[in-house]
Amino acid sequence: MPSELAGICDKNTLIKIGNTYRVQTGENNGEYLEELLFDDSELRDSEIRIFLNNKVIEDFDKGNTVLIEGWLLSVTEARQCALFSLLETN
Amino acid sequence: MHIDAREINNNTIIEGDLCIVGAGAAGMSMALDWNNNGKKVILLEGGGFEYDDDVQDLYSGKSTGQRYYPLRSCRLHLFGGTTGHWGGMCAPLDPVDFKVRSWVADSGWPITLDDLLPYYGTAQELLDLGVYNYSIEYWREMYSGLTPFPLDKEVIWSKMWQFSPPTRFGKKYKETIVNSPNIFLYTYSNLTKIIANEHVNHIRELQVKNLEGKTHRVRAKKFVLACGAIQNARMLLASRGQAKNGIGNDKDIVGRYFMEHLEIKSAELWLKKPFSTELYTFDYSTRKPRAELAMTEAIQKNKRVLNGTASLMPLEIAKKQIPLIDVWSNEDPRQSFDNLVANLRPSKEKSIDKNNMNGEMAFELFTRMEQAPNRNSRIILADEKDALGIPKPQLNWGFTELDKYSIRKMYHILGQQMGKASLGRIKLEEFLWDENDHSMPDHLGGGWHHMGTTRMSADRNKGVVDANCKVHGISNLFIAGSGCFSTAGAANPTLTLIALSLRLSDYLKTS
Numbered sequence: 280m281p282s283e284l285a286g287i288c289d290k291n292t293l294i295k296i297g298n299t300y301r302v303q304t305g306e307n308n309g310e311y312l313e314e315l316l317f318d319d320s321e322l323r324d325s326e327i328r329i330f331l332n333n334k335v336i337e338d339f340d341k342g343n344t345v346l347i348e349g350w351l352l353s354v355t356e357a358r359q360c361a362l363f364s365l366l367e368t369n
Numbered sequence: 370m371h372i373d374a375r376e377i378n379n380n381t382i383i384e385g386d387l388c389i390v391g392a393g394a395a396g397m398s399m400a401l402d403w404n405n406n407g408k409k410v411i412l413l414e415g416g417g418f419e420y421d422d423d424v425q426d427l428y429s430g431k432s433t434g435q436r437y438y439p440l441r442s443c444r445l446h447l448f449g450g451t452t453g454h455w456g457g458m459c460a461p462l463d464p465v466d467f468k469v470r471s472w473v474a475d476s477g478w479p480i481t482l483d484d485l486l487p488y489y490g491t492a493q494e495l496l497d498l499g500v501y502n503y504s505i506e507y508w509r510e511m512y513s514g515l516t517p518f519p520l521d522k523e524v525i526w527s528k529m530w531q532f533s534p535p536t537r538f539g540k541k542y543k544e545t546i547v548n549s550p551n552i553f554l555y556t557y558s559n560l561t562k563i564i565a566n567e568h569v570n571h572i573r574e575l576q577v578k579n580l581e582g583k584t585h586r587v588r589a590k591k592f593v594l595a596c597g598a599i600q601n602a603r604m605l606l607a608s609r610g611q612a613k614n615g616i617g618n619d620k621d622i623v624g625r626y627f628m629e630h631l632e633i634k635s636a637e638l639w640l641k642k643p644f645s646t647e648l649y650t651f652d653y654s655t656r657k658p659r660a661e662l663a664m665t666e667a668i669q670k671n672k673r674v675l676n677g678t679a680s681l682m683p684l685e686i687a688k689k690q691i692p693l694i695d696v697w698s699n700e701d702p703r704q705s706f707d708n709l710v711a712n713l714r715p716s717k718e719k720s721i722d723k724n725n726m727n728g729e730m731a732f733e734l735f736t737r738m739e740q741a742p743n744r745n746s747r748i749i750l751a752d753e754k755d756a757l758g759i760p761k762p763q764l765n766w767g768f769t770e771l772d773k774y775s776i777r778k779m780y781h782i783l784g785q786q787m788g789k790a791s792l793g794r795i796k797l798e799e800f801l802w803d804e805n806d807h808s809m810p811d812h813l814g815g816g817w818h819h820m821g822t823t824r825m826s827a828d829r830n831k832g833v834v835d836a837n838c839k840v841h842g843i844s845n846l847f848i849a850g851s852g853c854f855s856t857a858g859a860a861n862p863t864l865t866l867i868a869l870s871l872r873l874s875d876y877l878k879t880s
Contacts, residue, residue: 283641283791283794284794286641286642287639287640287641287793287794288639335788336788336789336791338788339785339786339788339789340789342785344781344784344785344788346781346797346802348796349636349796349797349798349799349801349802350794350795350796350797351780351781351784351785351788351794351795351796351797352788352794353788
């Protein structure tokens with residue numbers, strides 16, 4: 280799950296964000312979401328968090344944002360929520 | 370000197386060098402500027418020194434369009450005017466407010482901020498404020514712990530506000546005015562007619578009345594209307610005996626371009642970890658300066674948005690607040706004021722309880738934004754008349770698409786910056802979610818700031834007054850106050866309207 284957002288929103292909110300993101304964007308497939316999130320598939324687990332956090336900041340810097348349930352989010356963290364919501368559903 | 374116009378002979382002719390109509394912030398500031406200068410100043414006030422329900426009734430009016438505060442209660446009709454219940458928030462306008470902005474129709478003043486700078490200092494003194502300095506750097510030296518959010522300064526800056534006690538002009542300056550050798554204050558003198566010469570290019574005299582049935586005439590070399598944006602427009606429109614659309618209104622601009630500040634709870638800010646927000650917090654006990662988050666001129670231009678700010682309030686307090694438009698709903702200004710104070714009490718108590726001030730991580734973000742100049746947002750005359758026979762004012766408060774777009778965009782910008790700085794996240798209120806919805810919600814409030822109804826422009830086809838606040842086409846009629854504002858800016862208007870009035874005062878002395 281998105282680490283910064285998880286410090287602000289509870290689990291149910293993250294799932295709701297994820298569900299809404301998937302409906303709004305049609306990015307509904309877990310593998311596809313992972314592909315979008317991890318463009319370097321050789322990252323070690325310990326590097327994933329740093330990689331994604333940096334990607335979130337970069338998203339905000341470039342204006343790569345999306346409005347989900349009122350939350351102004353980085354696309355990366357919205358996708359993380361989407362993936363999280365899929366995993367929770369399954 | 371004070372004269373009660375109820376007690377002098379009917380049909381008295383009052384004469385002076387300068388006649389100022391209205392003893393509120395604008396009118397009284399000008400009168401005080403003429404104190405002891407040897408010229409005879411007539412200062413007309415429709416009410417008395419104390420609140421009077423029957424006199425206050427003369428301010429009743431109707432509202433169509435967007436819901437607004439009752440016209441009867443959002444202004445005070447007595448000596449001191451609406452300073453009798455204002456909140457004291459003061460900040461100057463920004464340089465961008467005076468500029469022509471290609472994305473804001475009818476923007477641009479015929480003066481710049483530099484033209485007002487010489488007068489802001491005196492305005493500060495009249496309002497019992499400290500030094501005229503609104504830079505964050507200055508206040509960080511004066512007070513410890515004022516730390517701005519580490520956001521990109523090219524995008525977001527911290528605009529400072531200072532707080533007047535608030536100064537009640539009616540109390541503070543009564544003695545000075547009443548004891549002045551050259552200011553002649555006439556209470557219970559309501560302007561009812563503006564009488565011009567045959568060519569309607571020069572004002573000969575004013576007719577004033579009171580509810581006791583007395584009528585008087587006032588003659589002066591120069592006349593200044595300083596009754597507030599709504600009343601000034603109303604009186605120009607109502608003076609239709611010689612000009613069918615009203616005095617100064619041959620271009621159908623009087624009353625148009627009514628502007629308020631768009632004030633509404635707009636978003637939540639959730640911080641990742643505690644951050645001292647003392648810079649942004651209002652301290653009820655000290656009333657020390659505080660900041661609001663503002664957009665730079667560059668980002669306003671880049672994103673084509675209006676000028677506005679976001680203030681912070683701890684979310685647990687904000688959730689107890691009722692929207693201002695619902696709080697200030699009583700036609701009696703005293704009751705509405707009491708309701709407002711009660712609504713602010715939780716915030717005040719939390720501010721005083723300093724143990725609870727630290728460690729807040731969730732805030733309401735409250736917008737104050739200018740509205741775009743809009744011809745169709747206007748004051749007209751209603752069919753109904755008041756007890757003195759003057760048509761009541763009718764407000765149609767209206768907006769353009771740029772207004773809501775700007776509010777929404779501001780929070781997108783702020784959210785982006787908060788995320789980029791890894792400070793936290795912003796959650797927009799639901800009324801801002803749909804980009805295709807341009808309507809304003811019913812709980813939108815204003816700041817009780819009335820502006821633009823006799824706007825300033827060098828072009829008489831676009832304004833009522835010129836750069837010196839003189840009514841176009843009339844040699845000796847001037848208007849003082851925020852009705853002359855061409856655009857509203859993000860700041861509360863009182864400090865600027867006083868500065869503008871002092872500038873007019875200077876001009877009248879030398880012209």
